[in-house]
Amino acid sequence: MPPAEPAGPGSSPRPIHRRAHPRSKTPARPYEAGSEGPRGGRSSMRRITLGILVLALAAAPGAASAIGILLPTDPSLGPMAIESHRVEISITDRAAVTKVDQVFQNRTDRILEATYIFPLPSGSSVSEFALWINGQRTEGEVLEREAAARIYQDIVARIRDPGLIEYLGGNLFKARVFPIPARGEQRVEIQFTSVLSYEAGVYRYLYPMKTSGQSASTMRDFTLTARIDSAIPLQSIYSPTHEVDIARRDDHHATAGFEKNRADLGKDFLLYFTVSPEDVGLSLLTYRPAHEDGYFMMMITPRNDLEDDEVMGKHVTFVLDTSGSMSGDKLDKAKEALRFCLEHLGSDDRFNVIRFSSGVEALSETPLRASSANVQQAKDFVAGLRALGGTAISDALAAALDQPEEEGVPHIIVFLTDGMPTVGQTDTDRIIRDVADWNRRRARVFVFGLGEDVNANFLDAISAANRGASEYARGGEELERKLSGFYGKIAYPVMADLVLKVDGAPDLYDIYPRETPDLFHGGQLLLIGRYRHDGDAEVILGGKVGVQTKTYSYEVNFPERERDNDFLAHLWATRKVGFLLDEIRLHGENSELRDEVIALGREYGIVTPYTSYLVTEDEPVVVVPNRPGWRDDPPDRWTPPPVEPAWLGVEDGAGFAQPTGGWRSSGTAAAPAAAPPVAADYERYRALSTVTRSAGQTSGEAAAGDDGRRMSEELRGMREAAREQTGGLTRYVAGRLFVRSGGGWIEDGAAGARATLEIRYLSRAYFDVLAAHPELSALLSLGEQVTVRVGDDKALVVRASAGRETVPADELEEFFDD
The missing domain is CATH 2.60.40.3680 (Immunoglobulin-like)
Structure with a gap:
């Protein structure tokens, strides 16, 4: 759950390996x-x-x-x-x-x-x-x-x-x-x-x-x-x-x-x-097409083998909702997960447990050292908790943030609730402002929402303003798994309050995440952004290790041209769209944010609440949210209402037909398959449509329950995107966007070409084009009907059962000559 890219799933903290004796001497320089x-x-x-x-x-x-x-x-x-x-x-x-x-x-x-x-x-x-x-x-x-x-x-x-x-x-x-x-x-x-x-x-x-x-x-x-x-x-x-x-x-x-x-x-x-022989390694991947600013990814990872004194102690405050609605399985599983976290506290950690319902009760007035006796006292306290009363969210967060702090020790608040505030301050916008004001020492607030009564905009606004993240669970068992997995990832802090500085030519911008997260043992940070200029640069990474500030320096190069790693463009755009949609739903919609989301969705083929691709058009479609008739429709028999994006009703066989295993022929067996791509696009669009319905609202039904949970999870997946999400009706290939239309794939912008060359799939002309221009192979591999832009105003059209069989070599050369 932390903003860091995890090194791998797991429900328990990774053990700290003591540093092995080096097997060979290695140069210290990059x-x-x-x-x-x-x-x-x-x-x-x-x-x-x-x-x-x-x-x-x-x-x-x-x-x-x-x-x-x-x-x-x-x-x-x-x-x-x-x-x-x-x-x-x-x-x-x-x-x-x-x-x-x-x-x-x-x-x-x-x-x-x-x-x-x-x-x-x-x-x-x-x-x-x-x-x-x-x-x-x-x-x-x-x-x-x-x-x-x-x-x-x-x-x-x-x-x-x-x-x-x-x-x-x-x-x-x-x-x-x-x-x-x-x-x-x-x-x-x-x-x-x-x-x-x-x-x-x-x-x-x-x-x-x-x-x-x-x-x-x-x-x-x-x-x-x-x-x-x-x-x-x-x-x-x-x-x-x-x-x-x-x-x-x-x-x-x-x-x-x-x-x-x-x-x-x-x-x-x-x-x-x-x-790298460094304690904290930083490596760079880049992608820069011709005539365009470049894309980059910085990968920051701590060494795996650490001495005990190289791992920071932390201050953890567990804040648990014990209101009446938490009775039964929810509270039982929450207590089991909390016991797991207590048992895995480090010897240098400090902690406290706060329970709240109509009132607030703390295990201790001040944070306790994680001794065996104190941990047992906390486990006994947790075992005796009962679900009664209302939900005093504001008072609970105030108590968590009012604890004495120790210099150089990161404070992590784990806040768990299954409802909205019903006792004390109940104005959600006021609570969000108050928590930000109380949090002068920059504690990190991680929120777990449980059940159908939480409002995702409210809880996400609290975590986002306080350098944390949110996680949601439908029931107690899912909560236990997610909370235990989360704690395993933040168990061993390595560096806090990270700052990144770049000296040199590249002129970096639009880096996501906007604020560099803390670095934990066993995790890695992926920072993705753009650069304007090529050349050598020095990257300086600084952060706090206890009361000390530590810095690392790395020599890197941002190239003038880099054809590999084209996936970086789509990852960057996905992260930026996630950030912009977060701004819209937490602070309200405006035309500037909406237009930027539409432009990015259109350019990179990203599903948003505003953009989709029509079968017959080459323009983004503004979709009206808050559609009737979705909630009760069986997903396998869903018929799009008239205001749904037209691509949900394409006529090229994509629909909801199940793909088969292998090839469709008598020598091949049909195999069960995952959900069709178009269905995945529909689910993503449906989740994101809650953004526009709930924009600027931190209470009410729009962002509550399952709709709010799915929206929050989809947006978080976009903000932290580390792998491409392939949609059913768009493909991003070699830095170029293709849209599914009329049974084939059309490159964005090709519809208005001044001149076209139509050739038949698998014809002599088809293979002649590939022989002369092998760079087109990745594009034409999309299917039997593909339209590709050539230069600024021409298009190559491959048709399954039409088009020219042969094209003279001089004509081909002239057509492809810019």
Whole structure:
């Protein structure tokens, strides 16, 4: 729950690891961009023996390989369904060993022969490549780019899979598989090594999986595990594509894992990790397209192995609502969660417990040391709490903030309630102002709202004004899980009151979050913003460690042009929109804020309460909130009222149809799938529509109950966005926005093109365009009907069943010449 990006989920505080003896001497200075990578006492490229299989991909740093497909030789059958897809990655310094284990299903009643196809990223050089089939090593062959291109084109044409065009120009591994039993399974295992890209202390590992605009999916699980072993201490570990769990054994070893049943395999897996000998590491990712200000992400992470004296003590005040409405399961689970927090207090911590109903009662007049005796006294106090009376929220917060403070000790208030104020001061706006006035020493107030009677705007306004965050739970069991998980993340403060200063050329702006959060052991901060100028810069990070102020200095570079990391643009826009919508709902709507939200939603394809995309138009739509007829409609039979955004009723088959596993063909089995993308867009839009209905209101029904909870959770997800949210009707590809329309994808702004070139999907002209302009492969892989902007006023139109079959080379060159 803290604003910091967690290193991984978990319901208990992470143990403090004592610092291990360094395995090698390392340079203290930051590494230069473009260097060969950090060097410790052992070689940065260790020789790795893999039994009888070794593969070097030195020419394509950081790229592993794509998902393999098993294609029956019978042309009437499509690729075989994927039962499971498991990937194990072992990374040692800059070398990665990747093992892929796939299980396919033969859904026919006959024995099949098939060809296993494994696309290799463009530019890969292969010394040896083989695979195991059902435990037996089977020889295959690596086809160089010309032979591979012909096979790619044949496969794309046969199974109509535009996703594979991204691998045109690369090599291909191919092997015969026979026999595959009727109604049986076929297991294929591959193992190879690759070299990771490295720049300025940041490693990048990519496992490409995209295979189709329809996106293949697994019948069962997709599991990926990456084990990292580094001679230089590990700092940040981050995936912008998948929500990975991070487990750190010590400063030099960590594991990142992801697992999902019935998983969509249409998204590449991307993992970044950073190394640094510093106590607190800072690394930089950038993206800067041509003729535009750049985007950046700063990753700030403390070292994992810390001495006891390197972790700050904290002052924690638990404020618990014991009004009559908390009776039963809610109070029982709240007390269990509170006992968990008390049992995990550190020896240097101070604490207090305050309960409130019609009145306020504290465990102690002053904070107590977290001794065994005092903790037991607190547990006895909590055990005796009963649910009676009203809800004196103002008096409870006043008591929490009136406690004596100790210099250099961060004060964290954990405030839990299930209702609105009914005793004492009941004016919610006055309470918000009073709490801000009382909090002169800048305590952090984290709020937990429970049940249907809380008002999200009221509680979020309290936490936002006091450097905290809010969390909501429907019932006692969910509250217990969330409160315990939250405490595990803030158990060990490392630095408080962080300040970031940048000396040099870049001129940073629009950085989110606006106020840099505190830094906790086991967590990491992700700061995302924009920069105007390129060049070298010095980043100075300062903060309090107890009564002392500590600073760190880092040399970084903001490039003039950076084509990688285009996901940063969408993350930045999502965070900014979340911030702006927060301003609207907490302080009221005005035209300036509304227009900026519309502009960002329009430019980056973000669902907001104001913007959606019509099937026939290329303009944002102002949506009227507070629609009738939503609450009681069964979600699986919902029919949009007339004022709903038109994209909820598209006619291209997106709707609420369930996608299938693998490809739609007789050789593929249908698999249950996650909620359709359009349904996810609808739920997001519905949650955010509460913003406009409740703007500036901290009481009343508009932001209460389930509507308020969903709005708050959606906005928090936007403000802290660390992974792209892919909508059903927009795609942000290579820094360019595409909108679903008429059964295809149209790039934003292409509708008004002065000149167009229409070509037929899978025609000679189609492949000629890809050969001449490989940079278009990521865009055209969206589907069979794609419209792409070319220059300022031209558009390339790919149609599934119309358009030119051939285009002379000189005409193509003239069309693409700006």
